[in-house]
Amino acid sequence: MSDMITADLVDLDLSADTKEAAARSLAERMVAQGRVTDLDGFLADVAAREAQMPTGLDGGIGIPHCRSVHVTEPTLAFGRAADGIDFGAPDGPADLIFLIAAPAGADDAHLTILSSLARQLMNADFTSALRSVRDAGAAAALIRGEEPAAGTDTAAAPDTAADATGNAGEHTQDAAVASAAASADATAGSTTTGNTTPTPATGGTPDETPAERPFRVVAVTSCPTGIAHTYMAAESLENAGREAGVELVVETQGSAGFTRLDPAVIAAADGVIFAHDVPVREKDRFAGKPTVDVGVKAGINRPAELISEVRGKAERGEVSASAGGGTPVERAGEAGDGYGTKLRKWLMTGVSYMVPFVAAGGLLIALGFAIGGWEISKAPAVTEHFSWTQVDSWAALMFQIGGVAFNFLIPVLAGYIAYGMADRPGLVPGFVGGMISSTIAAGFLGGLVAGLLAGGVVLGIQRIKIPPVLRGIMPVVVIPLISSMIVGFLMFVVVGKPIAEAQKAMTDWLAGLSGSNAILLGILLGLMMCFDLGGPVNKVAYAFATAGIAVQNPSDSAMKIMAAVMAAGMVPPLAMALATTVRGKLFTPTERENGKAAWVLGASFISEGAIPFAAADPLRVIPASMAGGAVTGALSMAFGATLRAPHGGIFVVPLIGNAVLYLVAIAAGVCVTTALVVVLKGLRKTAPDASAAGQGAGAATSATQQKQPVAA
Structure with a gap:
């Protein structure tokens, strides 16, 4: 790993107070070394990865990372923050920050080396040495798995008890660093990686009875980037397996590719653990066995519980009803969801x-x-x-x-x-x-x-x-x-x-809505459509509306509700597009570019078009969007606009009752949201942090590209 991190990429006094600021500070060192070509573009990719799942780990570790076209070669930067920085870990802020940058087309060998760092982070001696090392060069050497050069200052603070006997403190610290490096190397070399053939930890054959051999588990780990969490979960599970006397073999499905577990190993296994945030490849291999299916962070944070859980399932005779076990919701969610x-x-x-x-x-x-x-x-x-x-x-x-x-x-x-x-x-x-x-x-x-x-x-x-x-x-x-x-x-x-009686009562109530009641309903639906821009609240309002027209002869009230919902859902992206046009200086270049696409997305009833703006500045964009949506919903209901189609935006205007007034309602909401956004952004005492906004915009844009353009 000698060419991945140097002393110039180490900051032992990282003063950032947010994860965005920490990533920027470390990324600037990469730019200075020619490892990153576009700072803002790279930070946007880091933010996009962070938006998928927090990168904080138990034990005070933050590992922001991504693959990016703006990275010239695999690179690590390390920062140590005395006050800690919140990276979303359950146990609090992180003081050890690793920024991992991999090129979009990084080769397998480099990614395998990066995976070894992820495994080292599971070693307490390694992290302890990093917390006490005082010299940037020594820290870089430790991360590379090398012993510090002679004469390198790796001592702890001068007032330690060891210093009372002369240079004992320095010698002790040197030994600790060297021991941690050796231990980390040994761990990285002895565990299964994506490019080695996994073998069981202990002997035995499939013909042995359970009483004659240890409990056997096969596991698969994977994460969206395939660089860090994948290998950390593998290391954590393997360590827990050794402590529990369980024969556990892991298949890491990382960016460096993966080597399939031997079918005989899978056949002999008593249980399966999936710790993943992306689909497990070739999952059918594991069908018909007791299975625990969780997110990758559960594999890092609570491996012993997972082993105990799969063991309990095996004892009860529970097997996966389909390949892979676990329900779709469990596979998509975080471990511990209520x-x-x-x-x-x-x-x-x-x-x-x-x-x-x-x-x-x-x-x-x-x-x-x-x-x-x-x-x-x-x-x-x-x-x-x-x-x-x-x-x-x-x-x-x-x-x-x-x-x-x-x-x-x-x-x-x-x-x-x-x-x-x-x-x-x-x-x-x-x-x-x-x-x-x-x-x-x-x-x-x-x-x-x-x-x-x-x-x-x-x-x-x-x-x-x-x-x-x-x-x-x-x-x-x-x-x-x-x-x-x-x-x-x-x-x-x-x-x-x-x-059925309750359904009829609700239908009759909707059919009887008129006047102020209908307007209040329009306001509520408008607020819901603009609250989370395609999220659960938005979907509830949309499902409520579509349920009303999901018959061959819907009531007039049901069609009014559908019209109000679609009109309100079009407001946020159209308003952001207009705002970037009339007051472009209030927005970053990335946001102005997103504004061009927002015209089409808004006109097509895809509320997600406003997500890049909401992610970058939620306290201003979301309330402004909700205000405009409420105005549009109320006006649509007041004008009596009706809509039989559940989607389509301006492309189904010919199918809308009172189409002219319907467009007036949309225009009014767009103007309200645009005005509020411009005013709120203009009231900021300091200029907008273009980089931070760019990160949020990039993250949300990445998320938006993955969404289906339905239900706005």
Whole structure:
């Protein structure tokens, strides 16, 4: 690692007070050494990685890192902050900061060396020596795994007790640094990496009985960048396995590639641990075994608990119902998520799968009305009458295809809520329960309940200890059969009718909204659409609106709600685009560039177009956006604008009732948000920190590019 870090890339008195400032200070050293070509561009990539998941680790360590086109060669910079800097670690601020920069096309050898540093960070002697070393050159040597050069000042403070006997303090410190370096090297060399063939820690053959050999675990670790967390989790799990007397082998799926575990090792394993934040590659190899599936940081912070958990599952005979184990929500979330957080994710899983059906079906129905008029709903089935030369026949075709798509909404919602809870075994009872909800007119609320019931029933069945001979047919026959019977009974006999009555009451209330009540609802929906710009609150408002029009003949009130929701969702990106046009000096160059794209995103009803601005300056952008959204929602409801299509922005204006006033409502909200943003930014006492804003903008832009342009 001799060419990755030098004394010039070490700051033992890092004075930054935020993680952004710390990254900038260390990155400036990289720029000075010619390792980074574009400071702001590189920092934007660092911020984008940080936005995916905090890089703080227990033990006072922060490891901001990224792969970037602005990095010329793999580089490390190290800073030591006496007061600590918050990198999002559970146990508090970090005093040891490593900024890891890898080129976008870094070769495997360099990335493997970088992974060895990640493993060294799990060594207490190594981190202790870094906290006490006094010379930048010695710190760089320690990180490289070398002994400090003779005469290098690595002593602790002069007033230590050891100094009472002359130079003992310096000698002791030299020994500590050398010992840590040797220990780190030994650890890095003895553990499994992405480019070595993993072998079990102890002997034994698959034919041995459990009583004759230790408990065996195979694990896979991975993180978005594949540089640091991947290898730290591997090291942590291996150390915990040795302490617990468990035979544990890790496959690190990092940026340096990965070497597949020997199939024989997997076959002989008693359990599987996945510690990952990106999908595990070739997961089917691990199907049918007791599995613990968590985020990569759980592998770093609580490896002993994970080993104990997988051991308990093996003793109870619990196996993964599908390859990889763990539900989609568990795989996507942080370890330790509460039930409230999981419930929200379960519901959003169902909504996210439902939205494409809403968009496709709604737009087809709206186009059918636009071409054939409102009477098209009474047209005969196209299977009985269709003329290639008649416009009305094509309009009827679109309308009827859209109607079929709408018939899937409630089953898909329920099925994928259950999928989010229990993975693939939840799909069958979820879809069955959702279809029953549609049959008994329990609607959107019934779909929510059916999905939760289906997921809960499947999870309950999976906890039952099953004889090994039956495990193969459980996910294919037993679970679908029993869970569908239970969910069907509950929906038909127990909860379906009360839910249907509640659904009818809510529909009747919406249909009766008028005057000030409708305006207040428009304000509320506008605030929700602009609060988190495509997040859960935004999705709740959108799902509420689409549920109302998800029928072939929606009420006038339901179409007014849909219009208000779409209008409010268009305001934030359009307002940011306008603000960057009229007062460009208040924004960074990156934000002004994002403003150009925001015109198109806003016009297309993609609220995420405002995320780069909100990420860079949330205290000004989000309140201003909410104010404009509330104005637009209220005006849309007051003007009586209606919308049958669930998406489309300005491209479905011909399908909007009172279209001119609808556009006036959007323009008013855009002007309000633009004015507030300009005023609030202009009131700042100091000029905007272009670099910080650029980081936030870059992070949010990266996140935005990964989103699906639906549900605004």
